[in-house]
Amino acid sequence: MDVTVLIADDHLDAIDSVAAALQSAGLRLGEVLAATGVVTGSVADATAMQTLSAVEGVAAVEPAQEVFIPPPDAPVQ
Amino acid sequence: MEINEAQLSGGFTGRSLVLFEEGGAESGLQAVQEAIGLEVFTASGEEAAPADGGGVLFETLGVAVVDAPPEQVMQAGVSAAGAGAILAVEPERIVYALEATYAPPANGHVRLPEVMGPPMPAAETPPAAGGRSADYLRGYREAVLHLTDAAGVEAAAVAEAIAAAVDEIQATWGLQASKVANCCRTGAGIRVAVLDTGFDEQHPDFAGRTITTRSFIAGEAAQDGHGHGTHCIGTALGAKCPGVRPRYGIAYEAEIYAGKVLSNAGSGSDTGILAGIEWAVQNKCAVISMSLGAATRPGQKYSQVYERVARRAQEKGTLIIAAAGNESRRPGLINPVGHPANCPSIMAVAALDVQGAVARFSNRGLNPDGGQVDIAGPGVDVHSSWPMPTRYRRISGTSMATPHVSGIAALYAEADPAARGAALGRLLTAGAQRLELPSTDVGAGMVQAP
Numbered sequence: 001m002d003v004t005v006l007i008a009d010d011h012l013d014a015i016d017s018v019a020a021a022l023q024s025a026g027l028r029l030g031e032v033l034a035a036t037g038v039v040t041g042s043v044a045d046a047t048a049m050q051t052l053s054a055v056e057g058v059a060a061v062e063p064a065q066e067v068f069i070p071p072p073d074a075p076v077q
Numbered sequence: 078m079e080i081n082e083a084q085l086s087g088g089f090t091g092r093s094l095v096l097f098e099e100g101g102a103e104s105g106l107q108a109v110q111e112a113i114g115l116e117v118f119t120a121s122g123e124e125a126a127p128a129d130g131g132g133v134l135f136e137t138l139g140v141a142v143v144d145a146p147p148e149q150v151m152q153a154g155v156s157a158a159g160a161g162a163i164l165a166v167e168p169e170r171i172v173y174a175l176e177a178t179y180a181p182p183a184n185g186h187v188r189l190p191e192v193m194g195p196p197m198p199a200a201e202t203p204p205a206a207g208g209r210s211a212d213y214l215r216g217y218r219e220a221v222l223h224l225t226d227a228a229g230v231e232a233a234a235v236a237e238a239i240a241a242a243v244d245e246i247q248a249t250w251g252l253q254a255s256k257v258a259n260c261c262r263t264g265a266g267i268r269v270a271v272l273d274t275g276f277d278e279q280h281p282d283f284a285g286r287t288i289t290t291r292s293f294i295a296g297e298a299a300q301d302g303h304g305h306g307t308h309c310i311g312t313a314l315g316a317k318c319p320g321v322r323p324r325y326g327i328a329y330e331a332e333i334y335a336g337k338v339l340s341n342a343g344s345g346s347d348t349g350i351l352a353g354i355e356w357a358v359q360n361k362c363a364v365i366s367m368s369l370g371a372a373t374r375p376g377q378k379y380s381q382v383y384e385r386v387a388r389r390a391q392e393k394g395t396l397i398i399a400a401a402g403n404e405s406r407r408p409g410l411i412n413p414v415g416h417p418a419n420c421p422s423i424m425a426v427a428a429l430d431v432q433g434a435v436a437r438f439s440n441r442g443l444n445p446d447g448g449q450v451d452i453a454g455p456g457v458d459v460h461s462s463w464p465m466p467t468r469y470r471r472i473s474g475t476s477m478a479t480p481h482v483s484g485i486a487a488l489y490a491e492a493d494p495a496a497r498g499a500a501l502g503r504l505l506t507a508g509a510q511r512l513e514l515p516s517t518d519v520g521a522g523m524v525q526a527p
Contacts, residue, residue, distance in 0.1 A: 004347050006382040030348055033355035035393065036386040040348040060381040064347035065416060067371045069274070069339060069476065072304045076403055076438050077368075077474040 002064035003027070003049055007037040011057030015039070018057035025051050040064070089168040092132075093147045097139045101162025106134055106141055108162070113145050142169055243431055248324040250431045251312070251455030251481055257327050260526035262488035264328025269314055269364045269487050270357035271480065272350060273306030274343065275299045276335035277464035280307060282319040282326075283333070291356055292337040293349040302341030304463050308470060309368045310335060311462030313480035313487070321469065325461045327484025327526075328491075334362050339369060347382075350417075354386060358395045363490040363497055365390070366483035367399040367423075368476030370415035379419045379447045387422035391498030398424040398483045400475035401450050403438040413443035414450060421447035424502050427519050428456025428478040435518045439475055442517040451502070452509050453519040454478035482524045492527045 005022060007015050012034075019032045019039045026048045030040035043049055053061040070077050097105040109132075110117055117132035132143035143150060147166045243250055248258040276290055276299065290299035301307045314333050315326020336353040339345040350369070357365045387397045402415030418425035427450045428436035436457045442449035456478030463470040482505060489496055489504045496504050509521035 002346060002348050004351055004382045006385050009385075031352055031355075033351060035358045036351065036355050036389050038351050038355070038382060038386060040351060059385065062347075062380055062382050065371045065380075067339070067345050067347075067350070067369045067416075069303075069305050069343040069369060071343060075473060077305055077308075077472050077476045 001045065001049075002030075002040070002042045003052065004062050004064050005039040005041070005052060005058055006060040006062075007039065008057050008059040009037075012037045014057060018055065021055045021057070022052055025055050027052055091146060092142055092144050092169040093150045094167045094169050095141045095143060095150060095163060096165040096167075097141070098162045098164050099139060102134060102136060102139050102141070105162030109141070109143060109150060113143070113149055115143055115145060117141060117143060245323045245460065247322060249455075249460050251459055251477075252324060252327065254429075254431070254433075254455055255327075255481055255485060255524050256526045257481075257485065257488075258324070260488060262328075262491050262527060263317075264314070264331030264484070264487035264491055266331075267328065267364070267487040267490045268332040268334055268357075268360060268362040269328060269366065269483060270334035270336055270353070270360070270362040271306060271310045271313060271366045271368075271483070272336045272338045272353040272357070273301075273309050273366075273368055274303035274339045274341065275301040275306045275337035276310050276333070277301045277307045277462075279465055280462055280468070281465070282311070282316045282462055286314075286333055288333045288335065289360070290335045290337070291353075293352045293356075294337050294340045294345070297337065297340055299335060299337045301337075301464050303339070303343055304467070304470065305339070305343065305368065305476065306335065306337065307464050308459075308461045308472065309366060309476060309480040311480075312459065312477060313366055313484035315462055319462075323460065325459075325469075327481065328487035331484075331487045331491075334360060345369065347380075347417075351382070351386060354390060354397065358390050358393050361393075362395055363501065364483050364486045365395055365397045366480050367397065367417070368474070368479045370400055370402050370418055372402060372404045373413050373416050373419055373444065373448070375413055375443055377413070377416075377419075377444060379421070379444075380417055383417040384420040384422055384447070387417075387420055391422060391502075394497035396424065396486060396498055396501045397422070398426060398479055398486060400479045401425045401427045402440040403428075403474050403476070405438055405440050407435065407437040407439075411441045411443070414440050414448050419444060419448040422499070424451040424482065424505070425449065425520070426451070426456075426475055426479040426482050426524075427453040428473070428475045429453045429512075429519065429523060430457035431455075433512060433514075433523065435514060436473065436475070436478075438473070439478075439518070441515075442520075450516070450518060450520040452482055452506055452521050452524050453512070454481035454524045456481075485524050485526050489527050 027041040134141040292299040317329040338349045338353040399418035404412035428439040459477035506521035510523040512522045
């Protein structure tokens with residue numbers, strides 16, 4: 001499952017090392033978004049998500065939501 | 078500008094009161110003077126009555142009294158270059174000192190009870206040096222209050238104004254209702270990111286524009302294979318003079334950042350959207366427009382990730398504006414503002430129709446703690462660009478309301494270089510046209526250009 005990981009304010013400068021720690025904790029790394037302080041990626045299951053949230057410098061871990069818009073011919077979009 | 082016809086009969090002096098826009102008295106007055114050949118002097122306070130064939134400007138109030146009937150001033154104002162500075166023209170009323178004992182005035186004018194306030198004790202109205210100046214000025218104060226009240230009534234009647242603005246020959250109803258059509262701002266120097274289905278860079282209405290694109294969808298180029306993104310970019314950033322009328326675009330000189338975070342099939346994920354936000358922040362976009370989202374349930378909390386990202390973006394000068402969502406079917410079914418518009422630091426945009434009513438699909442601020450609607454924009458029957466060869470389409474949605482707010486945000490950002498992030502959002506809500514509708518549905522009201 002895809003996840004988004006929020007890096008704590010006091011670890012923004014160390015986001016790369018937090019990302020590395022997340023990988024060690026089971027994250028398949030997607031992207032490191034340094035300006036906004038987010039690391040994206042995927043994990044095997046919800047238990048793995050719990051593991052990530054215990055990593056130092058992590059403020060929150062959330063499952064990535066899917067968003068949809070209607071097809072092009074829909075009157076309301 | 079308006080003239081109240083009913084006021085043109087008795088009880089007036091034959092002179093006109095002219096209300097100028099703030100800071101516009103000089104240019105407006107010059108326009109009137111040139112057009113009707115009158116010399117107007119600035120009130121010194123001692124003698125405030127206009128001399129025959131002239132006028133008086135009350136600089137502090139932004140009001141002039143000119144010795145010409147309202148129709149003449151109105152005509153002059155319409156044709157003159159400074160006409161934009163004139164907000165209203167009204168016939169000057171005959172008013173008298175609000176004294177306990179009434180003495181008929183020497184000039185034979187009759188007293189008009191309907192314009193009188195409560196009598197004031199004579200002790201509070203000492204005669205000014207030179208006779209009538211203080212009373213005369215007090216009368217003008219009453220008249221000015223009446224004028225400014227009239228302007229307020231005009232503002233309150235926005236729903237009627239919107240309903241009347243269905244003539245789309247020159248500009249879409251949305252650009253009229255949001256006052257974009259009369260705004261001189263262009264968005265020049267401002268970067269606006271639209272995170273959507275991409276953009277049709279071949280669209281002829283965008284020839285010569287500065288456009289940066291990026292796809293965050295694996296295996297798909299930034300070219301818009303859906304249409305939604307091109308429509309939203311059209312509203313926020315389309316041309317002032319498109320190939321085919323009407324005008325539908327707002328910040329026509331802003332730089333376009335088209336981030337593709339939704340596939341051609343119309344789906345996307347938080348991971349791509351967050352990457353798009355990062356890209357826009359890194360590129361110093363003042364505004365991110367997101368006509369996308371996922372439905373939320375009543376009681377659902379907002380995303381901590383998006384909320385902190387939006388705050389960090391604001392601190393770096395980027396305001397995120399997102400659609401409130403279309404999951405409602407009013408009046409029977411009303412759903413809460415969707416994700417991620419439900420974050421406190423992301424502006425949630427509701428949709429209004431041409432009558433100024435809430436669109437039947439527009440979501441409501443049902444969830445506490447950030448789930449509110451912040452502002453509303455035109456979102457029903459919105460004409461804008463569509464990938465070629467279709468060129469234009471008319472569709473509805475909070476997705477269409479959102480780029481109205483985003484484009485106008487770019488105008489505010491251009492007007493005030495200090496207005497970025499949260500401050501820019503406050504300007505939008507402070508400038509919105511209040512509506513006689515619940516704030517849970519429309520937030521601060523209909524977005525208005527600066």
